[in-house]
Amino acid sequence: MFDHFVVSVVICPVLVALAVRWLADRLRPEAAVTVLVMSIVTAAAACLISLTAFALKAVAEVHAVGRWLGYSDSMVRADTGHEPWVSWLSVALLVVAVAGMVRVWRQHRRELGIAREFSGLPVDADRVTMIDDSRAEAFAVPGPPGRVVVTTGMRSVLDDKQYRALLAHERAHLDSRHHALVLYARLAAAVHPVFRWLTRRIDFLVERAADERAAEKLGDRRVVARAIGAAALRASEARLGLSMAPGRRDLRGAGVVPRRVASLLAPRYAARLLMLVAVPVAVAAGSVVWTGECVADLGELLYAAGMLH
Template sequence: MFDHFVVSVVVCPVLVALAVRWLSDRLRPEQAVTVLVISIVTAAAAGLVSLGAFAVKAVAELHPVAVRLGFSDAVVRADTEREPWVSALSAVLLVAALAGMARVWWQHRRELVVAAEFRGLPVDADRVTMIDDVRAEAFAVPGAPGRVVVTTGMRSALTDQQYGALLAHERAHLDSRHHHLVLFARLAAAANPVFRWLTRRIEYLVERAADERAAEQVGDRRVVARAIGAAALRASDTRLGLSMAPAGWDLRSAGVVPRRVASLLAPPYAARLLALIVLPLAVAAGSVVWTGECVADLGELLYAAGLLH
């Protein structure tokens, strides 16, 4: 079973991470970000299941457990006698992964509580809640209904065209449910450390995806670029930390502003590389198949151990 550990927990996640990193700068973000996140989450989930299978094996290797359940612990241990550490290591990694995912989920629940405060405020027909504050802030608050929160300080810093671009950008986050993509990416990163260096990349990609959606709605990429630059400059001058703003959902602040502006001012990405998006998907799917074999092999091993006892 050791080869299953190597492939599902180490090799496939690394290959998926490399593919996502390479493709993220070469594809239109609004076309690629969802598929890239699906690839990461699938590979992370497959790795978790493999760790779970080895954790079960670690328990079955304990003599008192094997005696009580009618297994031969010697047969179970013999399967990985050259790598006796792999079962115990997998159990430790599984506990660490679950603890990390629990922390991410707890933080998400805290943000939901904070967001509930905004849903109690008035919202206009454009799904906008305006807050009287000199600080320049704007962010999307998902929920039922979702809304865009804008301070008067931000509104006064933008022209009507730029303000329209800002609203289009934030509505793109709501309509595309980008907060879910960011949450799933963070959970995957907690499940497998290989994906931690991609978290910022995914957050940046959802910003770029919202930029492109806004550019399509506004019809002028330069207007959106100017709106991003003006909003960032104004925010840097006034931001003291809006106490009610859910930090994890202020998606605008997660991106690198100069790169976003430069991407909007450059020609849009060509679609010819879109077919390459199957690379991380194929690797992630292969990881799932390999994990299925791991679980099947574990079942056969336990069955054999029971017969030989």
């Protein structure tokens, strides 16, 4: 079974991460973001199932458990006799992964709690809630019904065209369920450390997808670019705590705004590369197949150990 650990836990996640990172800046984000995130999530799920299988094997290797359930624990141990550490390492990795997922989920629940604070506020026909606040803020609040929250401080720094661009951007987050994609990516990052390397890239990709949809709706890329720049310049340091723009907290230091503006004004995407999204998809699908074989092998091993006993 050791080869299953190497493929599903080590090789496939790394290959998927490398492919996603290389493709993220080379494809139109609105065309690729969902496929790339789902590739990450699929590889992470396969990794988690493999770790669970090896953790069960670790328990099955305990002599007392073998005596209690009536099977040959020595036969189970012999399956990875040359790598005796792999089963118990999987236990440790599984505990870390589950703890990380719980932490991400609790953070998500806190954000939903903040969102509920806006559910009682009035919303206009355009699904917009205007808040009297001097800070320049705007964010999408998912859930039925989804809405866009805008402060008077933000509205005051944008002209009418820029304001429409802002609303189009935030509605794109709602309509495309970007909040779910971000959550899935963060859960995947909790499962495998290599995916943490991609979290900012995914955040940026989600923002770019919303930028492109806003530009398509308005038919004016420059208006969207100016709206992004104006909002970033006037955005206050104190945040409201909930935003459907996950990378927004990185804008001041990571150069995200200039990159978004540059991508809008001079997009550099190669349509012929779109077919390459099949690479992370194929690797992720392969990891699922390999993980299925891992689970089947574990079942056969335990059955044979029981028959031998």
